[in-house]
Amino acid sequence: MTPSRRAPDNARRNESTRQAILNAALELVSEVGYAKLSVEGIAARAGAGKQTIYRWWPSKGAVLFDALLALSGGQEGETGELPDTGDLEADLRAVLRATADELNDPRYSEPMRALTVEVLVDPDLAADYQQRLEEPVREMKRRRLRSAQDVGQLSPGVDLDVAVDMIWGPVRSRWLHRDGPLTEEYVDVVVRTALQGLRAPDIPEEALGDQGAGRVDSRGGDGG
Amino acid sequence: MTPSRRAPDNARRNESTRQAILNAALELVSEVGYAKLSVEGIAARAGAGKQTIYRWWPSKGAVLFDALLALSGGQEGETGELPDTGDLEADLRAVLRATADELNDPRYSEPMRALTVEVLVDPDLAADYQQRLEEPVREMKRRRLRSAQDVGQLSPGVDLDVAVDMIWGPVRSRWLHRDGPLTEEYVDVVVRTALQGLRAPDIPEEALGDQGAGRVDSRGGDGG
Amino acid sequence: MTPSRRAPDNARRNESTRQAILNAALELVSEVGYAKLSVEGIAARAGAGKQTIYRWWPSKGAVLFDALLALSGGQEGETGELPDTGDLEADLRAVLRATADELNDPRYSEPMRALTVEVLVDPDLAADYQQRLEEPVREMKRRRLRSAQDVGQLSPGVDLDVAVDMIWGPVRSRWLHRDGPLTEEYVDVVVRTALQGLRAPDIPEEALGDQGAGRVDSRGGDGG
Amino acid sequence: MTPSRRAPDNARRNESTRQAILNAALELVSEVGYAKLSVEGIAARAGAGKQTIYRWWPSKGAVLFDALLALSGGQEGETGELPDTGDLEADLRAVLRATADELNDPRYSEPMRALTVEVLVDPDLAADYQQRLEEPVREMKRRRLRSAQDVGQLSPGVDLDVAVDMIWGPVRSRWLHRDGPLTEEYVDVVVRTALQGLRAPDIPEEALGDQGAGRVDSRGGDGG
DNA sequence: GGTTAATCGAGACGGTACGTCTTGTCTTTGA
């Protein structure tokens, strides 16, 4: 895109100030929570002027978004791939356990929850989020499921977006709404159930390995 | 509970003022959105004093919660039951279609989204919400699923909370995050998949009745 | 005047806060000068909210005006009279010496200079100043001079506004522009010189040529 | 003066940019008034960088001062002389009528008022103004009055600075404070009245009591 | 039925943060 007449000139941007602002945003959101996060506070903590923030970001949500992206090291377009060992269930289990670990770490989880909530509320931010994070990630998930269809581990008639919803939806939901703890057992059961259905007879215990019983205590104290 | 020294005396409460405040809150949240909803604005619209609001509600989220409860006509404890015709899949289909209809009506949906988001963010409100709405409803869902287990329509080993997550989670998630439209086809596929699993071979078309193909176009324009 | 719907209700005004604001304004204008005087600073020093200032005054100049009025103890309409011992020159000398004393006291002089300058620059404030201070004082001066005309100490043909300008103009000018020190000697000479000019009998009309009468309508519309 | 280490090298100065800046300052001060005049605005209008202004002028007041000097065509030191036809009153009348004409022209008057006010408020600018404009002009006025003393049109005992104040003070005051219109009649009356006072023979010393001599040292260090 | 205590509309108050504006300095870039 040709830089428009009014758009700030990215080349002149002070990178160290940008870093200071993103760090300040992350620190403050951890310390005081998103509701009490303020542009003034970020600027003060970063030793920056407020105008410098307003020059480059449209809202505090956008600052936090960039801060989290930088934290995940995730470079813009770079999506990567989900693991594909040929065993869909095992791969999904690994992926979701890793996700659960991240979501159980408050340093990452609390800012992430704040951002997620802000995205629900700010349509401009939502568009950005959708384009730069949500859609690439969802496509990555679809690719892994398509590959599973190719090798007959997933019904060929299944809509891949529905499949993504069935597998990742419950975990995201439980995390976001704090419906219960995100344990390894929980994600394992979700993966297995999504793939086999609730109606299916229980898998014999011996087939489960050390993942424990098919029935887990999935509800309990939140701890938070 | 004995009324404490400080608690306001419910008996003296002016009911018409209460109604005016709840109505004003609903109107304003539709007109300007939750972010721009303010206690001052509600008071002005309702022709009430700010103190009158602060006397009876701890936050604007709490006002909105009461407003939505009143809107749903739902009286406090009264839970009701999910339909139980003996056919679990048909019953769930009916329930979720009705839910989808509600969530597709912006008059109900937008304030509801606002409240849901506020609950994610305000722990005090969350506790109230959990106790007065979330838990009773979840128990109602669990009861229906338990009944299905009793008649062998659901695997006996399944954790009922996980089951609730598998069935309602994807729909709630898709609605809240605006991942795609909440069509009848979508909820039907979710119900069927949750019960049968993604791995299962496609159900023969003739068995589906007029619900259409097993594969639906579940993604597309949001419509909202 | 009936209080208009939107005007703040003076009865509810917190008098001690008002005093604190006026004091803070006076202190700050002495300490940092008018240019660096800020509404924020006044509010902070007074322990008041900014809105409280904006509720009651339209500008920092207006605050300072009220502060100086309060300082002079001058109650709104109450004008008082200049001394009238029967000796115009002696009376004027006494009055101007007292004025010079005030203007030589920086505690009064510096805020006064700031206000005077602001009046030159802010038309809204100027109107207020004109009505509440300037005009009543000028009328008081005119009254004293009129009385001198009655007893033959001032030429009957002299325009009283010109006379006021001739007597007080040089002093005000020298003070405001810091053209030199305001000593007793200076004001004495100004009084004597002005009166020698003003005391003289009218020049015969025929000697004036076409410059018109000795008495001109020297006051009137400003013309913008 | 030898250019100090820090002073910009005048030889390298871009004259057309300097002109553009002075013109922009004059235009803007007419359009928006001094209060809303900003260095940014001048730079933008002149197509110059802000730094170019800050390099050559210490403040926006200094820019305006130079702009007005350039407008009056007045070259730095060049003072000129007041007319001297031998008739003091006629000469003063002519000079003050011309002054009044200038002050009645808003194109000149409004920037001039702005500058005058700024001089009252900015000591650095005041020093410059005093040295480059005020004092040379006052000396010019003194010269004319001294010449009048020599031919007996002005009392020999009169302090020339007081005389200048008596003649020009009321006009400057009336203009600056918008006390009334600056008509030909007004300036004529001021001149006549002032001269009648100043022309009079000195009052015998013994009549003055202890107020001291008729001639006072009315000028001197400001002390501030 | 009169007393009395709480609620009500209203809105001032001390605050915090907003998003904008300007200042004066520093940095990059293009001619």
Added chain:
DNA sequence: TCAAAGACAAGACGTACCGTCTCGATTAACC
């Protein structure tokens, strides 16, 4: 090698709401 362009830290502007706090003026309950 200079000047335009403009990013930057700083901080005031005037506005919007926050949640608390008086005010009188109704109510409503209890004597």
